[in-house]
Amino acid sequence: xxxxxxxxxxxxxxxxxxxxxxxxxxxxxxxxxxxxxxxxxxxxxxxxxxxxxxxxxxxxxxxxxxxxxxxxxxxxxxxxxxxxxxxxxxxxxxxxxxxxxxxxxxxxxxxxxxxxxxxxxxxxxxxxxxxxxxxxxxxxxxxxxxxxxxxxxxxxxxxxxxxxxxxxxxxxxxxxxxxxxxxxxxxxxxxxxxxxxxxxxxxxxxxxxxxxxxxxxxxxxxxxxxxxxxxxxxxxxxxxxxxxxxxxxxxxxxxxxxxxxxxxxxxxxxxxxxxxxxxxxxxxxxxxxxxxxxxxxxxxxxxxxxxxxxxxxxxxxxxxxxxxxxxxxxxxxxxxxxxxxxxxxxxxxxxxxxxxxxxxxxxxxxxxxxxxxxxxxxxxxxxxxxxxxxxxxxxxxxxxxxxxxxxxxxxxxxxxxxxxxxxxxxxxxxxxxxxxxxxxxxxxxxxxxxxxxxxxxxxxxxxxxxxxxxxxxxxxxxxxxxxxxxxxxxxxxxxxxxxxxxxxxxxxxxxxxxxxxxxxxxxxx
Numbered sequence: 001x002x003x004x005x006x007x008x009x010x011x012x013x014x015x016x017x018x019x020x021x022x023x024x025x026x027x028x029x030x031x032x033x034x035x036x037x038x039x040x041x042x043x044x045x046x047x048x049x050x051x052x053x054x055x056x057x058x059x060x061x062x063x064x065x066x067x068x069x070x071x072x073x074x075x076x077x078x079x080x081x082x083x084x085x086x087x088x089x090x091x092x093x094x095x096x097x098x099x100x101x102x103x104x105x106x107x108x109x110x111x112x113x114x115x116x117x118x119x120x121x122x123x124x125x126x127x128x129x130x131x132x133x134x135x136x137x138x139x140x141x142x143x144x145x146x147x148x149x150x151x152x153x154x155x156x157x158x159x160x161x162x163x164x165x166x167x168x169x170x171x172x173x174x175x176x177x178x179x180x181x182x183x184x185x186x187x188x189x190x191x192x193x194x195x196x197x198x199x200x201x202x203x204x205x206x207x208x209x210x211x212x213x214x215x216x217x218x219x220x221x222x223x224x225x226x227x228x229x230x231x232x233x234x235x236x237x238x239x240x241x242x243x244x245x246x247x248x249x250x251x252x253x254x255x256x257x258x259x260x261x262x263x264x265x266x267x268x269x270x271x272x273x274x275x276x277x278x279x280x281x282x283x284x285x286x287x288x289x290x291x292x293x294x295x296x297x298x299x300x301x302x303x304x305x306x307x308x309x310x311x312x313x314x315x316x317x318x319x320x321x322x323x324x325x326x327x328x329x330x331x332x333x334x335x336x337x338x339x340x341x342x343x344x345x346x347x348x349x350x351x352x353x354x355x356x357x358x359x360x361x362x363x364x365x366x367x368x369x370x371x372x373x374x375x376x377x378x379x380x381x382x383x384x385x386x387x388x389x390x391x392x393x394x395x396x397x398x399x400x401x402x403x404x405x406x407x408x409x410x411x412x413x414x415x416x417x418x419x420x421x422x423x424x425x426x427x428x429x430x431x432x433x434x435x436x437x438x439x440x441x442x443x444x445x446x447x448x449x450x451x452x453x454x455x456x457x458x459x460x461x462x463x464x465x466x467x468x469x470x471x472x473x474x475x476x477x478x479x480x481x482x483x484x485x486x487x488x489x490x491x492x493x494x495x496x497x498x499x500x501x502x503x504x505x506x507x508x509x510x511x512x513x514x515x516x517x518x519x520x521x522x523x524x525x
Contacts, residue, residue: 002031002066005189007161009071009135010064013040014159016187018053023063030063031070036159036185056187056213057238073137073161076171077148083134084123123149130156132182137161145174154180158208165191165222169200180206188212191221201226211236216243216275229254235262235286243271255281262311263289270296273329276304284309288337291315295322295329304330313366314340324358324402335364350381350511357382358403379407380498381513387414388515412494415517430460431509432516437478439523440487447495451519467512468505474522485525490518497521 002008006017010033019032025048032053035041041060045053055061064070074082129152136157139145152175162168165188172178181204191197204226209219210233223229239261256279266272269292276282283306292315307330317323320343326333336359338344344351356362356370356378363370370378386404391397397404408414435457459477461470475486489497490513500520504512 002070002072005163007073007137007163007187008033009073009161010069013037014161015040016163018045018055018061021052023047023052024050029066031066033062033064034187035060035062036187071135071161073135075138075140076131076136076145077140079131079134079136080123080129080149083131084126084129125151127151128154131160132156132158133160135161137163137167139167139170139174142170143174145171146176150175151177153177154182156182158182158184158186160186162186162188164189166196169197172204173200176203178203180204182208183212184208184210186212188214188218190218197222197225202228204229206231208233209237210234213237215239216241220278223254223256226254229256231258231260232256233260235260235264237264239264239266241268241271242266242275243268254279257281258284258286260286261290262286265291267291267293269294270302273298273302273304277302280306282306286311287315288313289315292317294319295325297325298329303328305332308332309335311337312341313337317341317343318346319343320354320358321400323355327359327361327402331361333359333361336362337366339366349508350385353378353381353511354385357407358401360403360406376498377504377512380411380492381511383407383411383414384513384515387416412492412496415493429462431463431514431518433459433461433514434517434519435459435474435477436519436521437523438521447491447497447521451491461509463510463514464508466506466508467500468502470509471502471505474520478522480524487523487525489521490514491521 002017002020004017004020008015008017008031013035014037015033015035017031018034019030021029023030032045034045034053034055034057038057038060040062041055042062044055044058045051045061047063052063053061126149129149137160155171155175155178157168157171160183168181168183168188172181178201181201205228207223207226207229212234214222214234214237216239219232219234223232242261242264259276259279259282261272266287267290272287272292276285282304285304285307288311292312295317310326310330310333317338318341323338323343326336336355338351338355344355347354352365353374355365356375382401382403386397386401391400394404436451437455437457457477459473461473465473471486471488474480474488475482475484478486480486488500490500491497500512
């Protein structure tokens with residue numbers, strides 16, 4: 001019997017019955033269906049100006065006549081046996097078997113295949129079961145599922161015809177070892193807090209609810225019945241308002257460590273963080289492909305202290321202050337993805353070092369490990385960048401760049417550059433570098449003597465020149481043989497030396513941090 005809320009399948013399309021009754025201007029009874037596939041729908045539940053039902057997604061509704069072609073689904077065990085148990089042909093019978101790779105050209109006789117089928121049909125040994133798209137609509141009488149397949153650890157009931165969480169709970173109650181439950185692309189009625197769900201999901205550690213269009217409140221109601229849940233996937237649900245509501249829920253003790261919110265429509269960073277604060281053990285969050293535009297600095301009560309991985313790729317972050325604020329929100333952050341944000345796209349040449357320098361705990365950025373050398377280079381470049389492009393006073397620098405004082409203490413404060421208006425000519429853009437042809441310094445005294453006594457040679461180069469080209473220019477300026485290797489050491493303000501090694505030859509001089517007044521010790525290798 002069909003009633004509103006039930007799920008049906010028709011011509012391989014799955015939908016939810018939203019209306020049963022007459023439609024003005026037409027005879028007989030109609031079913032108002034909201035289809036899971038938006039391309040199948042024709043309207044949003046109204047006809048000739050009269051509304052008969054409402055769709056969660058606009059344009060996914062249509063009217064359908066009741067018919068025998070409508071499938072109302074099967075029980076869990078019917079679907080399981082249909083997929084995993086092949087019908088017997090009779091003991092000892094010979095069968096023609098077509099070799100799959102021969103496209104029907106090769107057939108062989110096989111004897112006693114029923115013995116093989118009997119062995120494979122022992123569903124009691126199944127640990128991983130996928131009934132994705134198998135039209136499961138209901139559970140079975142109590143005890144029958146557990147008697148048939150008690151060892152299931154992972155169960156995929158995606159694209160099913162199940163409409164209520166009570167049915168899901170009735171199936172899960174029969175599977176005492178169930179750890180992973182996938183319910184993607186289903187449409188459930190709102191869960192009701194009652195005793196029917198309690199105790200049914202106790203062993204569950206992973207839940208996937210992608211593209212179910214569930215609200216955040218309904219999701220939190222469900223996971224509250226899962227005391228061991230660690231991994232939660234809720235992508236493609238159209239979520240916009242994700243926040244903790246103390247009037248409807250209490251702080252969770254569920255030990256969730258991973259939350260995947262990929263491809264929703266979340267825009268408020270503070271609101272989503274207030275929701276994630278509900279999970280005190282949270283280590284990994286995926287917020288890729290959302291609409292987050294800014295990340296303000298947190299208040300003293302906010303923060304995600306356990307968070308180690310964060311994916312923010314393909315959002316709408318535009319300001320460097322958003323990246324700096326992440327250090328306060330997630331003080332243990334070790335891995336971050338930011339590709340696809342305007343702040344990265346607008347600074348394609350130097351975005352990576354500017355991100356690395358802002359986040360001291362970061363170990364991986366956009367999937368690439370950060371070496372100790374890359375971090376040092378990035379932080380030195382960052383200091384130079386702040387002096388050249390940031391505020392003038394140290395107070396403003398500390399406010400705009402939280403790591404300014406820390407990095408100045410670590411590497412020494414860079415020289416101030418007094419900028420004067422100059423015409424935008426090629427000459428005005430050239431960098432002046434001071435070269436010293438010398439031997440390799442062995443200590444600080446030796447270095448100071450070389451700087452005092454060495455002959456200075458000034459060369460002018462464009463900041464867009466790559467290091468490999470500079471190396472050739474230095475070789476020529478100092479009179480080295482064309483086949484002689486050249487070692488260049490950048491002298492910092494505190495007389496520390498930074499080797500400009502060949503593995504950075506493809507980087508331009510501005511990325512490396514060279515600027516007018518930079519001093520280079522050069523000697524043959």
